[in-house]
Amino acid sequence: MEYWENDRSPLLRFYHRHWPAFLLGLLGLLLFFSANGQLLxxxxxxxxxxxxxxxxxxxxxxxxxxxxxxxxxxxxxxxxxxxxxxxxxxxxxxxxxxxxxxxxxxxxxxxxxxxxxxxxxxxxxxxxxxxxxxxxxxxxxxxxxxxxxxxxxxxxxxxxxxxxxxxxxxxxxxxxxxxxxxxxxxxxxxxxxxxxxxxxxxxxxxxxxxxxxxxxxxxxxxxxxxxxxxxxxxxxxxxxxxxxxxxxxxxxxxxxxxxxxxxxCRQASAWDAAQLIRVYRLPSVPVYVYGGRYPVSFTWYSGIPAPRLVTRERLAEMRPEGISWNAKNMMPFQTIEDLPQEGHMLVLVDENSQKEFLRTLPGQWHKVGEGGRWAVWARKG
Incomplete structure (x- = not known):
């Protein structure tokens, strides 16, 4: 007879009989939820x-x-x-x-x-x-x-x-x-x-x-x-x-x-860029994204569906039509050729596309700040 079978309490007998399952469940909860609220x-x-x-x-x-x-x-x-x-x-x-x-x-x-x-x-x-x-x-x-x-x-x-x-x-x-x-x-x-x-x-x-x-x-x-x-x-x-x-x-x-x-996780998220935009942006100022993999997390944290800047030629290639991988391109787009030559705007630029961005888009730009793999650039009118 096992020692726990002498327990008078049914609850204690049940625990003693199944304690490995309780321990495994507790460990699973601890590992699953650890730092969960801090992960972006x-x-x-x-x-x-x-x-x-x-x-x-x-x-x-x-x-x-x-x-x-x-x-x-x-x-x-x-x-x-x-x-x-x-x-x-x-x-x-x-x-x-x-x-x-x-x-x-x-x-x-x-x-x-x-x-x-x-x-x-x-x-x-x-x-x-x-x-x-x-x-x-x-x-x-x-x-x-x-x-x-x-x-x-x-x-x-x-x-x-x-x-x-x-x-x-x-x-x-x-x-x-x-x-x-x-x-x-x-x-x-x-x-x-x-x-x-x-x-x-x-x-x-x-x-x-x-x-x-x-x-x-x-x-x-x-x-x-x-x-x-x-x-x-x-x-x-x-x-x-x-x-x-x-x-x-x-x-x-x-x-x-x-x-x-x-x-x-913070490095792989656009959370920092979203905070910069919130502080620096005026309600009427448009926000765009240039280069890299499109940061959907920016929209999640800022509430701003920033269009992706591409050339007209590139837009024709990326349109989500038919059965192709382009069908995953659900983000909004804006062609570079149709951007106004003047006026205030903010652009999230991928860390590997900074020089290309400055060569491609006209105007006087200054860097507002950086966060993760994104830098926020501003152009004043």
């Missing part, structure tokens, strides 16, 4: 979703995502694949697949149906065409399109646990090679191991064949990897040092969240 919204991705949610809330249209006033159509079959691997047709046919599929489709239809009815072909082109088909067939970031990209993300994202790979290979490598050579690898796994293996391998293989690669696509692989690694450590009686390493990493994370993450 960053560019180029997070700010898009924040501004979209804000505009939906203000407009009262909770169904259709929108940004800068434009509609924006951005964003467990493995279990069946495993019991198939076991050739267990009896279990497969008693899993209520038809009813489960109908339930899944019904839940999805609660949003897809009204969106198709409201926006028709525009939604199909934007959401299905651009953010699914185009993303799968044309790389949005060609520099990431390498065979080793997700392996590198795994090494970084799972650090320091990824350092155990050489140790695990030394322990199991010879056995694995032998099982693959004899074609007995699959038979050597139990049901749980097969499910975890399929979860990792199929997810990785699916996204490996997609043209566009993102670090976040690896997230579905992390839970089975964590479970499998934890099982390996338990088998190898490495629980002692694993617990202490996890506790040490939690402490490091808390320290870095306050000392490193906060300033890095």
């Amino acid at each position: 919204i960053t560019d180029p991705v997070e700010s898009n979703y924040a501004l979209t949610a804000g505009e939906m809330l203000v407009s009262g249209g909770w169904l259709s995502p929108r940004i800068y006033g434009n509609y924006w159509y951005d964003k467990p079959w493995l279990f069946y694949g495993e019991l198939l691997g076991n050739r267990d047709s009896h279990t497969l046919f008693h899993m209520k697949l038809c009813r489960g599929l109908l339930l899944s489709l019904s839940i999805a239809a609660l949003w897809y149906g009204p969106m198709v009815q409201l926006h028709g072909n525009a939604f199909l082109k934007g959401f299905i065409g651009v953010h699914n088909i185009l993303r799968a067939t044309v790389s949005e970031h060609p520099r990431n399109n390498t065979w080793w990209y997700y392996f590198l993300i795994f090494l970084i994202g799972c650090f320091p646990w990824s350092l155990s790979l050489p140790w695990l290979w030394k322990r199991y490598g010879k056995t694995l090679r032998l099982r693959f050579h004899r074609h007995t690898f699959w038979q050597s796994l139990d049901d749980r191991q097969r499910f975890l293996f399929l979860w990792v391998f199929v997810t990785w293989l699916f996204f490996e064949f997609m043209a566009t690669k993102y670090p976040t696509y690896t997230f579905p692989c992390l839970p089975p990897l964590a479970i499998g690694l934890a099982a390996s450590l338990d088998t190898l009686q490495a629980e002692y040092w694993a617990k202490r390493l996890a506790a040490g990493l939690a402490l490091v994370f808390l320290v870095l969240a306050h000392t490193l993450a906060v300033p890095l």
Whole structure:
């Protein structure tokens, strides 16, 4: 009999029996919310979703995502694949697949149906065409399109646990090679191991064949990897040092969240530029953006939808038309050729575009200040 079964209080018995779950939940809350209120919204991705949610809330249209006033159509079959691997047709046919599929489709239809009815072909082109088909067939970031990209993300994202790979290979490598050579690898796994293996391998293989690669696509692989690694450590009686390493990493994370993450987020945000504009700008003075990745966070913090300055030729190339990556260019634009030659205006200029900006735009400019990767320049009439 366990010691906690002698407790008279049912609440204490429940706690003593499930204290690991309580500890894990408390640690998760601490790590998730640590420094959360000090982290600024960053560019180029997070700010898009924040501004979209804000505009939906203000407009009262909770169904259709929108940004800068434009509609924006951005964003467990493995279990069946495993019991198939076991050739267990009896279990497969008693899993209520038809009813489960109908339930899944019904839940999805609660949003897809009204969106198709409201926006028709525009939604199909934007959401299905651009953010699914185009993303799968044309790389949005060609520099990431390498065979080793997700392996590198795994090494970084799972650090320091990824350092155990050489140790695990030394322990199991010879056995694995032998099982693959004899074609007995699959038979050597139990049901749980097969499910975890399929979860990792199929997810990785699916996204490996997609043209566009993102670090976040690896997230579905992390839970089975964590479970499998934890099982390996338990088998190898490495629980002692694993617990202490996890506790040490939690402490490091808390320290870095306050000392490193906060300033890095500020650097990747246009919050400082927004504060400069608020102090310096008069109500009638226009504000523009020049160079770099468009800072949506500036609009979030200032409330000013500053147009992006481009040439007429460049504007023709960037217009969000058809099924192309230009469909993501929802920010307002202003052509440089159509700017007035005189008059007061403010421009947010990317740190790498300062000299080009001064050569391109006419007038006497002076720098108001800098914040993050943006400098605020002013022209007086």
